[in-house]
Amino acid sequence: MTTRRKFLTTAGVGAAAALAAPSQIKAQAPIKWRLQTYSGAPLGAHVIKPQIEAFNAAANGEMEIELYYADQLVPTDELFRAMQNGTLDAVQSDDATMASPVDISDFGGYFPFSTKFSLDLPVLFERYGLNEIWAEAYGEVENVTWLSAGAWDPLHIFTVNKPIRSIADMAGLRVFGVPTAGRFLSRYGLIPVTVPWEDVEVAMQTGELDGVAWCGFTEAYEVGWADICNYALLNNVTGAWCGSYFVNSESWAKVPPHLQQLYRSTIDQSHYYRQVWYWGGEANLRVNGGKLEHTTIPKEEWDTVVKDAEGFWDELASRSPRAAKVIDIFKEYTEIMEKAGTPYRG
Template identity: 25%
Template sequence: MERRSFVRSAGLAGVLAAGAAPAIVQAQANLRWRLASSFPKSLDTIYGGADVFAKKVSEMSGGKFQISVHAGGELMPPFGVVDGVQNGTVELAHTVPYYYFGKDETFALGAAIPFGMNSRQMTAWMTEGNGLKLMREFYAGFSIINFPCGNTGAQMGGWYRKPIQSMADMKGLKFRVGGFAGKVAERLGVVPQNIPGGEIYQSLEKGTIDAAEWIGPYDDQKLGFNKVAPHYAYPAWWEGGAQIDLFINSKAFAGLSAEYKAIIEAAAAYAHINMQAKYDARNPGALKQLVANGTKLFRFPKDVMEAAFKESQALYSELSNKNPNWKKVYADFAKFRADQNLWFRFAEAGFDDFMQSQKL
């Protein structure tokens, strides 16, 4: 019998006697949660991922489960959202896990590390490998359960007043670089600066920093970085595919009905795919506009890439020797990455290499 018809014909007493009421009552309960984002509202891609998620939750719950989304700095500092979820100030946060490497470097493995995986590989590790299982075991120690909720794809390497021509140009460079990547940059002689997205332009304009990276052409153009630094590097060797996560207070999530838990999982999965699609669709046009307006593209020199790779591997080895959380997760991450790269070098890379050499 269709559930609504059953409820109408049996009446509440009959439903209770049949043992059907708890799931129905929970599924129909009105609920309001707050989500703290780490991003400025002006970015319809990365901040917008939380809006997409919240809208889907509302749609799938018939409007009974409402989540209000708050930009970075509105309820708490952009990098304070994990603390907000941990202490229950808000139920959810939408953020990049590597921002919190200061708590434990293992956070970075949930987002992106230098010379890590691309977005497809990261999603594969999370959903079909051990990634989600291992990261959830780690996040449990912070009273958090996570859901992948976006990926930027491979990023650009940032904006510079002068192009980087060799390793010598990296020495002493005050560079805004997100989270964990600064640990490798520092080993190259760079002075890393961890600054929220909404504050980067002012820092670059005032000369507080010499260079800055954010994500890619669409967002970078919106933030106006091309107006204060004309040279645009590629690729971001520190972010081959940065995952954005939905962090939920574990007690709040445990208190949800099975239906609402399923809705959150489905809405996060939708937002995860939607964000990647938006970046892939919007970055090409933005890059064309930037170049047409005078932006000068340059590729990181080989000596910079090789030095960064060498230092990143040395760092990971050191962390494995002193941080058991890192060692456990990174061992699985590294094995999965090796298998993925073996596969991608044939079909994916072979196809991409040919197609990108054609004049279409």
């Protein structure tokens, strides 16, 4: 009993001491990432900033992402290489604009007539197999991991002083735009011109550019291009821009699973935010914007452009079996939507 009483006494003292002076555990330094987006700051305030702010707040000091806008650290066409070599930990862009060395890169950004509405794009990825194809393609590239694709706005052409009311009116127009759609539209005489994103507004004011084939109404108004341009062509080349989130594979491997899941969840949140922001913005600004005169190429004439896209699709399908698989999915999806009719097509 004496021994037992002594044990209880000393144990109590030890426990009290432990409670009074807990061991000090040194906090691990937070993970720091640098992410650059394709977009300038005014647009980035909507297409990515809310996501990064949400992630940093929820990460609770364990990780912090520094956000950089178009061309701040590296030129946009060098985003892929900068991410691959670790200069950047993550990127938000489309495949074509950042020159991804994969055989499906042309389908990023604006691929002519592959979608009619913004909801088409996530359905193609989630329900028709594009998620698996993109993951497979980037799985063959060293040190880059593709995470997710989402929809942005439709593609319209905005011009400063030269309205487009026929296909012939495109001839000779110098426009800032995304690679794949620009290559397609060049067959009608449109001249794609590449300048840094921040220089687009000045280039239109000085006459270096006649307009932009880069975005929809929401962006044109948000970034100030609607203040420079006078005309908006209502015929759109596709219903949604296809943008993705990418990470440096080594950086991604250092992120613990719960923060990886948090990052993926905030990406999904960003996709949802943009889906609503663009869908509502496009309609409202067409009706209430007031800054742009709307023009239209007659349907009979525009139908020839839509028809021409079939040959463009087949041209890209011939590049690789995987590219052909993507085109087959686009064709299958288009056929289903057209047969479904209203509200999917019609």
